[in-house]
Amino acid sequence: MFELKVIGNTPLSGIDDPRTVAETFFIQIGYLPANFTPRNGATTVRESIPYRLMMDYFLKLPSKIWTAEELAVLLDTTKPTVYRYIGKLKSMDLLETADTKYDGQIRKGYRIRFGDLSKAWSFTEANVSMAMENYKKSISHLQQLILAAEND
Numbered sequence: 001m002f003e004l005k006v007i008g009n010t011p012l013s014g015i016d017d018p019r020t021v022a023e024t025f026f027i028q029i030g031y032l033p034a035n036f037t038p039r040n041g042a043t044t045v046r047e048s049i050p051y052r053l054m055m056d057y058f059l060k061l062p063s064k065i066w067t068a069e070e071l072a073v074l075l076d077t078t079k080p081t082v083y084r085y086i087g088k089l090k091s092m093d094l095l096e097t098a099d100t101k102y103d104g105q106i107r108k109g110y111r112i113r114f115g116d117l118s119k120a121w122s123f124t125e126a127n128v129s130m131a132m133e134n135y136k137k138s139i140s141h142l143q144q145l146i147l148a149a150e151n152d
Helices: 018-028 049-058 068-075 079-091 117-151
Strands: 095-102 105-112
Touching (some): 018 049, 049 068, 068 079, 068 105, 079 105
């Protein structure tokens, strides 16, 4: 299932700090809620697990394939917590899966789609376009049904 929060916004191109841009952007697209309260000992959003997952791992090394087990250890959290945020990123079509070796075994891993955030975002844009087109078709159909019901 594709899911992304779409809000009116101003481009963040006037901000020079990548961490500020990332934090604002993550909130805008719904990866982080606007009223996000860090847990697990974090005192700021930037110390939080979802923020660190993206910035310190997926974006810092975008072509590296990470396992949930590996990320859970690095983030000092549980696999279910890691999977919760991986699921959010996958629902935005930003991550892809690939097999990788971890602890001597082949495991499912995750990385930024194509190892490039800009290329990954093009998939997200395509999904948004398709969703908007489907909404448009639904609205047209609803309008036709309403008009037909009025003429009965």
